[in-house]
Amino acid sequence: MKLTVTYQERYSRSELLLRSIFGVFYIVMPHFFLLIFMGIWGSILSFIALISILLTGRYPESMFEYQVQLLRWQLRVNSRIQNLSDGYPAFGLNGTDEYTSLEIEYPERISRGTTLLRLFFGIFYVILPHGFILYFRVLWGVILQIYAWVSVLFFAKFPESAHTFLVGTLRWQYRVNLYMGNMTDVYPPFSSKEEV
Amino acid sequence: MSAEKYVKLPQPQDLSEREKEDAMGAYLMMFAALATSLPLPIINLIAAIVYYYINRKKGRFIHFHCLQSLLSQLPTTLVNWGLLFWALQIFFFDNFEVDDWFYAYLGFAILANLIYFIFSIMAAIRARKGIFMYFLFFGSYAYHRVYGASNELNYDNEKLQNPKTQKVNSPPFL
Numbered sequence: 001m002k003l004t005v006t007y008q009e010r011y012s013r014s015e016l017l018l019r020s021i022f023g024v025f026y027i028v029m030p031h032f033f034l035l036i037f038m039g040i041w042g043s044i045l046s047f048i049a050l051i052s053i054l055l056t057g058r059y060p061e062s063m064f065e066y067q068v069q070l071l072r073w074q075l076r077v078n079s080r081i082q083n084l085s086d087g088y089p090a091f092g093l094n095g096t097d098e099y100t101s102l103e104i105e106y107p108e109r110i111s112r113g114t115t116l117l118r119l120f121f122g123i124f125y126v127i128l129p130h131g132f133i134l135y136f137r138v139l140w141g142v143i144l145q146i147y148a149w150v151s152v153l154f155f156a157k158f159p160e161s162a163h164t165f166l167v168g169t170l171r172w173q174y175r176v177n178l179y180m181g182n183m184t185d186v187y188p189p190f191s192s193k194e195e196v
Numbered sequence: 197m198s199a200e201k202y203v204k205l206p207q208p209q210d211l212s213e214r215e216k217e218d219a220m221g222a223y224l225m226m227f228a229a230l231a232t233s234l235p236l237p238i239i240n241l242i243a244a245i246v247y248y249y250i251n252r253k254k255g256r257f258i259h260f261h262c263l264q265s266l267l268s269q270l271p272t273t274l275v276n277w278g279l280l281f282w283a284l285q286i287f288f289f290d291n292f293e294v295d296d297w298f299y300a301y302l303g304f305a306i307l308a309n310l311i312y313f314i315f316s317i318m319a320a321i322r323a324r325k326g327i328f329m330y331f332l333f334f335g336s337y338a339y340h341r342v343y344g345a346s347n348e349l350n351y352d353n354e355k356l357q358n359p360k361t362q363k364v365n366s367p368p369f370l
Contacts, residue, residue, distance in 0.1 A: 041246065043231055043232070044231040044232060044243055046231070047227060047228075047230065047231030048221055048225065048227060048228070048231070051227060052221070055220075055324070056217075056220075056324055058213075060214075060217035060218065060220070060221055061213070061214050062214060062217070062221075062251075063221065
């Protein structure tokens with residue numbers, strides 16, 4: 001998996017203020033309204049894919065593509081909500097974005113054994129250890145977002161280390177989601193780095 | 197029904213893995229209610245309808261299986277709705293009492309669901325292998341609808357092989 005959110009040299013102050021005051025109306029509400037329905041369909045497909053994996057050992061390719069497109073859409077919106085990117089996130093599964101990118105390699109085969117292991121014990125060996133660390137990363141991320149918000153407002157610059165940390169947290173979450181969603185057999189590393 | 201009126205059926209080796217997987221997915225939509233954790237009979241039907249409209253243009257093989265799966269869900273959905281309605285009237289609204297007729301209908305509903313489940317799983321496995329399986333009534337109807345020469349749907353995987361002139365404009369009457 002390759003997740004990137006481009007670091008901009010300069011961030012727009014006006015867009016920051018617009019997002020902070022009215023973002024809930026013109027970004028969060030319209031996108032979340034659609035994403036709820038797309039997410040319900042995504043969870044249905046995810047369950048169907050689980051059965052398909054148990055029957056055939058493969059994640060159906062078109063369902064996999066749908067999940068990847070949905071994750072891309074969520075990433076576009078997330079990066080705006082967290083002020084990691086300027087601009088308005090494109091609607092739709094086929095929407096493109098100049099600042100965010102998410103590439104996930106299609107696995108030819110998914111192990112049935114690992115799938116069953118995830119299904120019954122995933123909460124213990126994936127959710128609990130990763131969730132524990134991610135909980136504190138997200139908490140620290142909130143503090144960094146406030147710091148970055150002030151920085152962008154006064155200097156039009158997002159602190160690069162904060163950007164790296166926040167993008168890293170997103171990357172970590174996406175890796176865990178991919179593994180728990182049966183989209184990969186590679187156990188998510190305890191790292192936020194792009195290359196592990 | 198002469199053979200000339202129908203498009204030639206594909207053999208398993210003519211179909212791509214993706215087509216077979218998408219066709220299999222149509223039958224697995226019977227698990228949609230489980231995925232949403234809502235025990236409502238309508239969920240499976242809605243999922244099958246959504247799946248049908250998303251996938252029907254991808255290819256005839258997929259269209260056939262989506263249609264057959266969708267149509268075969270209708271009787272089971274109606275039976276399940278009947279059972280749900282009856283059970284609600286008995287256990288929530290106290291309008292009826294549990295009697296032999298209810299048990300008979302319950303047995304019938306369980307049997308209908310079991311038959312539907314077994315046939316759908318068999319059809320899903322066969323679709324995954326690129327093999328056709330025709331359900332009673334619905335199979336022949338779906339075949340006629342999809343592989344009949346009168347079907348004018350433009351399929352994604354046939355556009356390059358058989359470019360048809362698109363009928364976009366038409367007169368205001370006729």
